[in-house]
Each structure stands twice: as C-alpha cells, then as structure tokens.
Amino acid sequence: QARWADPKLSWGLVPTMGALHQGHISLAKRSVSENDKSCATIFVNPTQFAPTDDLDQYPRPLEKDLEMFEAAGIDMVFTPTPDVMYPAGFGTRVIVDGVTARLEGEHRPGHFDGVTQVVSKLFNIVQPYRAYFGQKDAQQTVVLKKMVRDLNFNLDLIICPTVREPDGLAMSSRNIYLSAEQRQNATVLYRSLAKAKDMIEQDDIRDASLIRQTIREMVNNTPETELIYASVADGANLRELDQISGNILISLAVRVGETRLIDNFILNNI
Ligand code: AMP
Numbered sequence: 001q002a003r004w005a006d007p008k009l010s011w012g013l014v015p016t017m018g019a020l021h022q023g024h025i026s027l028a029k030r031s032v033s034e035n036d037k038s039c040a041t042i043f044v045n046p047t048q049f050a051p052t053d054d055l056d057q058y059p060r061p062l063e064k065d066l067e068m069f070e071a072a073g074i075d076m077v078f079t080p081t082p083d084v085m086y087p088a089g090f091g092t093r094v095i096v097d098g099v100t101a102r103l104e105g106e107h108r109p110g111h112f113d114g115v116t117q118v119v120s121k122l123f124n125i126v127q128p129y130r131a132y133f134g135q136k137d138a139q140q141t142v143v144l145k146k147m148v149r150d151l152n153f154n155l156d157l158i159i160c161p162t163v164r165e166p167d168g169l170a171m172s173s174r175n176i177y178l179s180a181e182q183r184q185n186a187t188v189l190y191r192s193l194a195k196a197k198d199m200i201e202q203d204d205i206r207d208a209s210l211i212r213q214t215i216r217e218m219v220n221n222t223p224e225t226e227l228i229y230a231s232v233a234d235g236a237n238l239r240e241l242d243q244i245s246g247n248i249l250i251s252l253a254v255r256v257g258e259t260r261l262i263d264n265f266i267l268n269n270i
Helices: 022-034 062-071 103-107 111-126 140-149 171-178 178-186 189-202 206-222
Strands: 009-017 037-042 074-076 130-134 156-160 224-233 248-256 257-269
Touching: 009 111, 009 156, 022 037, 022 130, 022 156, 037 062, 037 111, 037 206, 062 074, 062 111, 062 140, 074 111, 103 111, 103 156, 103 224, 103 248, 111 140, 140 156, 140 248, 171 257, 189 206, 189 224, 189 248, 189 257, 206 248
Parallel strands: 009 037, 009 130, 037 074, 130 156
Antiparallel strands: 224 248, 248 257
C-alpha cells in the first residue's frame, strides 16, 4: 500500500540481513539519493543458509538497525519473519543455472537458490524501480543480473563499491565474530587481493595459476586462517582462467577461526 500510495514516485530497494555497517549504509544513501522513496529490508533468510551455517547465531540488532536506516534517509523498512515469507504450503523455487555452480555456489550448495528465491519475492513485494546490491558479494551480483534478465524483472540493478575498514578489510556483519588477533589476520584477504592486482597490473603477469598460487601461499602463511578457494575467473561467466585478459574477477573465501569471510577485486580491460 505504501509503495503504490503515489504511483508517480520512484522507489529504491535495499535488501539486507541486518546487523548493519557502513557498507549497507552506502547502499541506503545511494538509493535515497537516486529515488523519490527508498525501502530497505531486513530478513535473515533461512533458505540461503546450510544446516552447518551460522543462521541461529547471526546477529539481529533490530532497534539499532532501524535507527541507522532512518538516519540514512530510508522511508520504509520491511522486516518480515520466516513464516511471513514462507507460510505453510509455500513451495516455489527460483533456480539460476550455470553461474551458480561455481565459487560460492560450489562450496555452499543451494545458497544461491535461497538468494534468488528471497530476492525475487522482495522484488515482487516492493516492485522497486532500482535495487541496490554490494560488489562485496560479487557472484551474487552476477547471479541476480542473470535472474533479472531471464525473468524480465522490471527494474535496474545498481551495484555499489565495497566499503572497507581503514586497513582494507571489507566490512561484513560477520567481522564481529573475530577475536582481536583474528581481526588482524583477516587483513590477508585484502592484502592478497592487492598483491594479485599488482602482479597483474604492475608486473604484467598473465598466468592465472601463478596468481591463485600466490594468494594460496599468503593465506596459508597466516595463522588461524584456512583458504576455501582462490579464484581468477572471467568476470561474466565466472569460469576459471588460464590466461588473464579482459574483465576478470579475483575472489577468495577464507575461514578465519570459525568465521567464513569472502572478498574480491574486479579488474577491467586487462
Ligand atoms: P548482507 O546483509 O550481508 O546480506 O548484505 C546486504 C547487502 O549489502 C548486499 O548487497 C551486500 O553485497 C551489501 N554489502 C555487504 N557488505 C558490504 C560492503 N562492505 N560494502 C558494500 N556493500 C556491502
């Protein structure tokens, strides 16, 4: 009702799982600046978590989140519960082929099926003009672009740059799980991506396996960290590259203690 009260107004949508940080707020502010009205959503979507994931312990500081969205100029926050989104009898899935099989999808089976299911519901509920997502979740942006194109969602996806801490660590709701020492060690994600970028842009290295190897070694040489994957892939289809050229996505997933972190750099026109 609120969304269609004045059909002439453009609406932006900012979907989140809450536990907000400045990364989320950058999306919110961009939406507020580009649309007449903005709706944010806070929903820790159970269907994108595996049984072994951190669904139950995921932080849910709702009051603080609402204050932060209000301060950013958000007009409406939708905070459904799982039974509102998936009532008894619910049974529809949205499956994007191909790009969901690699990287995060390979290591988190079913994760993107949950993402496309919930995001398509949020698109239909809010019917935004524009929807805002972070580059931090690079594969998610590729999957959602394909879903929007394939299913003719009538909206523009706006991808916003990754917001980082001063030492380079990408902001994440999961960073609060890290001990002080793990927090230091977690900078290896950014440092290894920066090293990979230098090797490609400064040293003209085009052998992708050499880049993956360097990232692997940097992570392996850092205490309390375990590499889940290091990837140098085509930015459009996410296939691993042998020779680096064109638009590429360098990405990695690392377990720091018990906490799973991801990060990426995009390099264009190599
Ligand atoms: P989440 O609450 O983790 O599901 O994230 C909600 C949205 O915020 C997603 O589109 C994320 O890509 C985006 N996001 C998360 N962290 C950052 C960050 N550090 N910089 C920019 N966007 C982010």
